[in-house]
Amino acid sequence: MKSNIPDKVKETLKEIGMTHEQAGWNCHGTYVLLHKALEKVAVHKGIVFNEPKILETNSEKRIVSLLVTGKMGDKSEWSIGEAAPSNNKNSYPYAMAEKRAKDRVILKLVGLHGDVYAEDEADAFKEARPQEIQGGTIDNGYDNEESIIEESSKNVSPDSETSQPITKKDFDNLPPDNLKPRELTAEERRQMHEKKLEDFDHWCQQKRTISQLHAYFNESKNILGEMKEQNVDLYKKAVDIFTKHEANLERKTNG
Numbered sequence: 119m120k121s122n123i124p125d126k127v128k129e130t131l132k133e134i135g136m137t138h139e140q141a142g143w144n145c146h147g148t149y150v151l152l153h154k155a156l157e158k159v160a161v162h163k164g165i166v167f168n169e170p171k172i173l174e175t176n177s178e179k180r181i182v183s184l185l186v187t188g189k190m191g192d193k194s195e196w197s198i199g200e201a202a203p204s205n206n207k208n209s210y211p212y213a214m215a216e217k218r219a220k221d222r223v224i225l226k227l228v229g230l231h232g233d234v235y236a237e238d239e240a241d242a243f244k245e246a247r248p249q250e251i252q253g254g255t256i257d258n259g260y261d262n263e264e265s266i267i268e269e270s271s272k273n274v275s276p277d278s279e280t281s282q283p284i285t286k287k288d289f290d291n292l293p294p295d296n297l298k299p300r301e302l303t304a305e306e307r308r309q310m311h312e313k314k315l316e317d318f319d320h321w322c323q324q325k326r327t328i329s330q331l332h333a334y335f336n337e338s339k340n341i342l343g344e345m346k347e348q349n350v351d352l353y354k355k356a357v358d359i360f361t362k363h364e365a366n367l368e369r370k371t372n373g
Contacts, residue, residue, distance in 0.1 A: 218236070
């Protein structure tokens, strides 16, 4: 199969001593990078992270949303990592939310965001991972999410609010009733909604049937309702995305 992986991806992987065959795989036309490959990229590029900010947490419902900021020299990027039963099957939502946010930040900082995706973006990616390609984190080879935060927090920026690594135990020791997520500003929420437009378009492309597309639409109703209330122009764009992909699937179905 002819490789359609961007040259910049290959060049970045070459810097860390990996080939694209070792660092990821093709998932229905989308190149997916292993989390441990992105960790190596972060170390090689000197990327450091500030302490994650909790935007939403509900331990009972296993819902977590974190804001992560990373720096590479003078360049800074941020992203939001989310984990909920609808998009995460494992038992460690805090670790998964952090992994997703950090992987996105790394891709943004090195200029690969939009060209490739990280393995933890979706369970569907991991389910399609070839058996010969091992996941896990740098130099440990495990897929156990419980230790992810301890490993990845070794790159916490020295000028962040805390100098101690963040562990899963830190989150467990926080009384849920006392967790008061910081309210996003109107600008931050708009930026988050703009990012969701990219997500909508990508995940709609992955749906192979109209029923799959409708199921994804139903799963997205909460965020769509929020967009309709706070950023109606972005809501209209989101609806257009779903409508476009529905029309495409109908044409394929009807031949």
